[in-house]
Amino acid sequence: MDRRQFLKFGSFITVSVASGAGLSACGGSSSGAAGSDLPAASGAWKFPQSVATGDPRPDSILLWTRAVPAAADNVAAVTSGADSSIRLVVTSVDNSAALGSNAALNGATVADVRLPLQAQYDNTVRHKLTGLTAATTYYYQFVAGDNRSNVGRFKTAPAADADVSQLQFVYMTCQDWSVNHWGAMSSIAAENLDFIVHLGDYIYETVGEDFQLGAVESRHDALVLPDGVFKNGTSGAKYANSLADYRYLYKKYRTDTRLQALHERFAFIAIWDDHEFTDDAWQDAQTYDGSFNADGSDLHQTSRRRNANQAWFEFMPADVSFDAANASFQNIKIYRDFQFGKLMQLVMTDERLYRSDHVIPESSINPATGKPLGRIGSRYLVPQDLFDSVEAQKMAGAKTIGLDPLTTATILGNTQRQWWMDKMKSATSTWKLWGNEVSLLRMGLNGTDAIATLLALNAVTTLATSVGTTAAAAGGNFAVAGAIVAAVTAGASAAVAQAGAGAIAAAAASGGTSGAMATAGMKAGLTAAQASIAVATYGKTIFTGPTTPAQQAAAAAQTIAFGYIKPDVQANKAESVFVAASGKKDALSAFFTRFLLNCDQWDGYNTERKTLMAHLKTNNIGNVVAITGDIHSFFAGTVNDDFDATGGGTPVMVDLVSAGISSDSFFSYLRDAASSLGDIATLVSYPLAVPVTGLGTINLNFNLLDYTMGKAAPTVASLLEQTRVQLRGGLAAKGVPEAQLDATVSAVLAGLQANSDFNTSLLALAQQLSALGNNQWLKHLNTDAQGYTLVTLTAGKMTAQFKQVNKLVGTSAPATVIARTTTATVAAGSPVVTIS
Known part of the structure; x- marks a missing residue:
């Protein structure tokens, strides 16, 4: 952080240079307040959220804590009391035996500084320590009055030109307090790591949402927002709105000793996703179903977004810039990159603060209901043809008024996108890793094929019963019975089907080929299509060797279902006789198309994704891997230059998606x-x-x-x-x-x-x-x-x-x-x- 920024942000952000002797925090503010100018905290204190570090670089680290009087509530807001100062002590001497305890730190110090503790920042402390040695493990501790914090540890990054043989780290995401458990954190704490990457959803802004009502471990009690706003009406789920609400969530989440243990042991490199502000956020817009302006547009909440930004800045140990004097919601910049020797460059992006609205807005009117579309059809299960059309229209509109066409269809924003391209192109490390909030992988669904498969599957039991009944009437001949039922399913009358099946059987008995069998069936009155499925069913039963009557009936039924019913539905869609026969034509008709499952992720910003992949491909930028969160699943796959091209395009990079810590x-x-x-x-x-x-x-x-x-x-x-x-x-x-x-x-x-x-x-x-x-x-x-x-x-x-x-x-x-x-x-x- 430069001197100008420090002066702007005042005494909340302090910087010192490591040395063999303790130095006071440098810098000042317009009020002259600095850690060394404030009286030292005295008496009994505690550190209810323990300690944390973040953004390890070869020569610096960002250190964090929160201290309150011992009698204070662990998560209540600090609203009164004189500002004071606390000590930070740092050493490179091995204190691993004391890690996670409040035992006194041993060894010669490289820093011993006084830091300001101020009520206006909820008694949180952020301090950047520079002048450190690359690739070195340090131990640190804060002291307030008569009490010490737990001992923490961090490791600085290797020098940019260092030959690094190996790095080991965990990436994690989506840690909802209100559902399931945080046992994964205990496992992570036992890993041998250089650092941790957190990809967002560190907190969840809602309390009591439907997805938060499942079983949860007893050590996580119910959350109570200080000011929360009801999502709908005057009861049910609430969401964080005020600065006190967002601060409360960070404080409460970090009272869990397992999360504290991670922060005590490893430096974090963190970005946010959506729940640090609001679900599926874009810029300062709320996207909850039913929450729209009178004109149908998304509800923009600049004050709420700014509160979320400030709380994240106060509580996350990230060396980023924040400008409280900036009245817009874009008053913080969290995208940044890290170099780990010649082995890795890590590029961390912000995919919420600058993104444009979802290509198909939730507020779009559904012509079938006359009401806003909501999340289904806009963010989730979006018809791909509709998406492609609207995206093209939006981009054309932007170009018409002289803007970059991607301005209205971007997840990164124009400035950050160019920054990302420049970073990737200039990277000299072997690996280029991308801390990426939402998946780059195409996740599509061919609705026509899916419905055709389901209708075919639903028909199997009925067809098998019919084959069995027909076989009983045909002297137990399941091959002939299968051919009869197949022909009838394909539209033949019972009489023609019987004649055709008999002719097929006779041709087979005389050694005829499948072509000869089909010809015999057609001579008996079957159409080409009827004869084809009848021959296939006959052959499946005769030549593949099912032994029991049930197996023979099942083999015939599956051949008919997937050899005729499925192709018919695929070809004729809603007009297929089998769709009509299901009695669900109206319900199914909307699904005969291709869908994008999740347009809140990169599938919803397809042209920008193609632009990024073209940049990598054109410039021969290899060994690019995205590490991703958000979707509460494990995925691994390739990100292709154009998923819509024949064969799905050419792989350019890899995306590895991690499941959430606890989120459903x-x-x-x-x-x-x-x-x-x-x-x-x-x-x-x-x-x-x-x-x-x-x-x-x-x-x-x-x-x-x-x-x-x-x-x-x-x-x-x-x-x-x-x-x-x-x-x-x-x-x-x-x-x-x-x-x-x-x-x-x-x-x-x-x-x-x-x-x-x-x-x-x-x-x-x-x-x-x-x-x-x-x-x-x-x-x-x-x-x-x-x-x-x-x-x-x-x-x-x-x-x-x-x-x-x-x-x-x-x-x-x-x-x-x-x-x-x-x-x-x-x-x-x-x-x-x-x-x-």
């Missing part, structure tokens, strides 16, 4: 949203009743969203493994002690393997959804998970371990935190990710 999963959100959509809900979840001896039935919602989005076709074994974490959580909720959970899970899964609903119906459904072929660039996806990601980076490769955590055990975090680890590897020199 993407799957759970879509499961709840789709529950009222009838058959469409099957694209997301499958109700699975699991009998457990002595406990009754555990009802699970099996995650089919992964397969709909592109997960590889499963086996029974992989379905069982996918069920494990949710089943463990279900058993824990039934009261099974944790010591018995894993053995009980294994026993229940062994029984489930023999369950026909599981090994036949669910397996077939998952395989058919996987065969839709959506999003082939996705190499790994787990949309129903909580956890974090551990990165090990060397010159030759980047290894990211997706650490999924187990669910609550009763009202506590599990003792066995990590449920499974999936590894994504990116080798230097190629934008390819492999999974193990």
Whole structure:
């Protein structure tokens, strides 16, 4: 921070230079207030949010704490009391034995400075210490009156020209206080790290929202906003609005000793996402459903945005600029970059403060209802043709008035986008990592194929019954029965179908080819299409070897369903006779198109994404990997130059997305949203009743969203493994002690393997959804998970371990935190990710 900035911000931000002897904090303000000018705090004090550091550079660090009198409430606002000063002591001597305790710091100091403690900043302290040695571990402690803070630790970055053999760090995101547990933080604290990257949603601005009403660990009590505003009406969920509200959330979140332990042990490099202000935010606009201006436009809340900015600045240990005198909501700049020797450049972006409105605004009027569209159709499940058209119109409009066409369709804003391009082009490190809030991966859905698959699946049971009944009338000949039912399904009369099936059987008996069989069927009166599906069904039953009557009927039924019904729906869409026969034509007609699942992420700013990828491709900028949060899932895949090109385009970089620490999963959100959509809900979840001896039935919602989005076709074994974490959580909720959970899970899964609903119906459904072929660039996806990601980076490769955590055990975090680890590897020199 330069001298001019320090003078502007006054005594809240202080800077000193490390030395063998203690120095007072340098700088001053117009009022002359500085740490050395204030009386030292005396008496009993405490540090209820402990200590923290951030933004490690080769020669500096940002240190943070909050101190209050010992009798004060831990999270109440500091509204009175004289300003005072506290001490900061820093040493490079190993104090690892004292880490996380308030034992006195030992060893020669490199800094011993007095820092101001002021009520106007809620007694928070931000201090930048410069003059440090690169790649060095330091220990520090604050002292207020008679009391010491816990001992903290940080490691400075290596020098820019240093040869670095390895870096290891965790990136994390989405830590909702109000749901699930923070056990992942205990696991992170035990890792051997150089630093932590936090990608946002450090707090959640809402209290009592629908997605926050699930089970939560008992150590997280209910949040009570000092001033909160009701989201709707005069009851229910509230959202943070005032500076006191946002400060309260940071203070409350950081009273958890597990989060404190992370800050005590590792420097953070943090950015925000949306919930530090408001859900799916853009600039200073609120996007809650039903919250619009009288003219239908989004509700802009400049004061609220500024309050959110200030609280983040006060409580996050980030070396960024903030201008309280700036009356706009863009009074803070958090995008910045970090160099870690020759190995890595880390570019951190802000994808909320400068982004334009969602291409299709939530306030757009739905012609079917005459009311604002809301989130569905604007941010989520957006028809791609509509999106492409509106984006093109907005960009053309911007160009017409002399603006950069991306001005009205940007997630970064024009200035930050150019900064990002310049940073990527000038980077000399082996790896270029991008701290990226929202996923760059295309997440699309072909609605036509999905509905065709669902209708075909729904027909299988009826068709199998019909084949069985027909076979009984045909002397037990399932091949002939299958051909008859196939022809009837394709529109033939019963008499013609019987004649055609008989002719097909006769041709087969004489050794005829499938072509000869079809010709025989047509001579008996079948059309070419009817003969084709009849021959296919006959052949499936005769030549592939099903043995039991049930297997023969099932083989014939699946051949008819996926060989005729599905293609017919794909070709004719809402006009297919099978759509009409379903009785759901009106409900299904809107889904016969391609959809973008989430336009709050980069899919909603497609042209800008293509612009960035073209920049990387044209300038031969390689080894670029985004580390991403937001969507409460694990994903790994390639970011292509143009996802809409034939084959999905050419891979340019990789995106590795981490699940949230505790926030409910993407799957759970879509499961709840789709529950009222009838058959469409099957694209997301499958109700699975699991009998457990002595406990009754555990009802699970099996995650089919992964397969709909592109997960590889499963086996029974992989379905069982996918069920494990949710089943463990279900058993824990039934009261099974944790010591018995894993053995009980294994026993229940062994029984489930023999369950026909599981090994036949669910397996077939998952395989058919996987065969839709959506999003082939996705190499790994787990949309129903909580956890974090551990990165090990060397010159030759980047290894990211997706650490999924187990669910609550009763009202506590599990003792066995990590449920499974999936590894994504990116080798230097190629934008390819492999999974193990």
